[in-house]
Amino acid sequence: MVTAQPALIGIDWGSTSLRAFLIAADGKVLQEHAAAKGASTLHGHPAFVAALDEVTGAWRAEYPSLPLLACGMVGSQHGWLDVPYASCPAGSTDLAAGLRTPDDTLLAIVPGVLCDDGVLPPDLMRGEETQIVGALAHHPALADSCVVLPGTHSKWTHVAQGRIVRFATHMTGELYAVLRQHSVLGRLMAPEVAPSDDAFLRGVAAARDAGELGLPHQLFAARSLGVTERLPHAVLAEYLSGLLIGHELRAGLAWRTAHGLAHQPLAMVGAPALCERYQLALRHFGQPAGLVLDNTAPAGLLALARAAHLI
């Protein structure tokens, strides 16, 4: 067996964590390091230099000529270097043109993307653009599609001719976290979540059928379901998760239709367990399940390194 030669050191550098990849020319991840060195936990140039050395130093010693490319919140105003956003429509070429490098380093950082039609408030992503590029690299059918990235700040993205033309972010995961930890609803919940597809799907159905009732009402109603013991406290967190993901799907599917994407492919990119939850909810909306992809950042970083002629 011949070991593939590494072509790139790629880093998915988010707010709270960092994953570094030694990537072969065919996209294979040869080695991986993870560290709790998120961009929001580091302050000042030397701290970022030290974190970069920690996770990539051994690879750079062994392969000194490899380029380094990072995506994510490391490029934000609270990260290492505030890399200006690329504007929609944004594809690989646009993103590659926007790479920036902190002084005295060899690391290039991918820009985030700004969606601004001049009518609605603007929307922002950092890191997801690279995952989308990675998804498209392996699945050319997604060149005209709807790509959903579930998470703390879920993104619904309209991709046309291989470029991100618009997107909408939903604060789903963050709402779940703050309501669990800090609300009267959360105080009613059991400390440990008892997994329950039934409670989750009850929440999804409540969102789907909400009519004009609205989420702020349904959040209080979730508490009332607990107080009146119509729903065991142990599964209230699952109901809340279903309610919030259901509201995201409701808005996201309407957005998808409004932009003529109802018959385009739908792909979900993210942690498999979370994507499976979204797929379950999607079926409850009567929608066919889409493609699910995990960890597309390395493929995206490789594609962007090529587009920028770093390799």
Added chain:
Amino acid sequence: MVTAQPALIGIDWGSTSLRAFLIAADGKVLQEHAAAKGASTLHGHPAFVAALDEVTGAWRAEYPSLPLLACGMVGSQHGWLDVPYASCPAGSTDLAAGLRTPDDTLLAIVPGVLCDDGVLPPDLMRGEETQIVGALAHHPALADSCVVLPGTHSKWTHVAQGRIVRFATHMTGELYAVLRQHSVLGRLMAPEVAPSDDAFLRGVAAARDAGELGLPHQLFAARSLGVTERLPHAVLAEYLSGLLIGHELRAGLAWRTAHGLAHQPLAMVGAPALCERYQLALRHFGQPAGLVLDNTAPAGLLALARAAHLI
């Protein structure tokens, strides 16, 4: 001038605070005591007895025959005594029939109200039913009306023939608090709120015109408005307030129409500054301003004491 004789010691005993009133037979509040002795801050029968003595002891020494009546979270499962909810439709007679008294005390506690049509999740109130009874005592035209009680958990109430027939709660105030204190949106805000009707009404308009976009998206968009400096950080809290109140009004007004109340009187009961904010938002929805009432709990307690033949 003849000083009116007191007829009742009434207590509005909520989760976080307590207000006690010495009430005359004509509804006039002769004296008032407030204390930071909310029901959620007290644990066990002796603590409640001590708090009651502290705020009413002097009055009881002077007027030993006066009845005592309390409303609010003191009657919840986390309060002094879990007083069973009255079911909708609930008027003064129904509430008076549900009074309960903790052992070895002279205090009667008003039940909360349960709204349960068997289709939607149930909804709950404790304390607001007494404020509604008080509003009706002074304004007979509200016997068939929509009464809104803005706050941490805003209530929209359908009153028919003087009874609460249904209601819907919106977690507006609590969402504002948890998002300000614990979200990425809150972290972007200035520590002090700069009052701005303009930013508030921009938030109201965003909610009014949201279409299917949904609140979780608009919360992230509010952050993006801050990050891209389309909205000064100093007024982001006002925008958030407008967005949340706007979503409540949007849902509440649709609910009002769905229940045939669009042409009935609309009254708001609550703190004047908050009600004024709601009125401002209401006008932005093209709705005429309603009646605003403050501190109707004493009148409600008096009416319920009469209905229960305590006086």
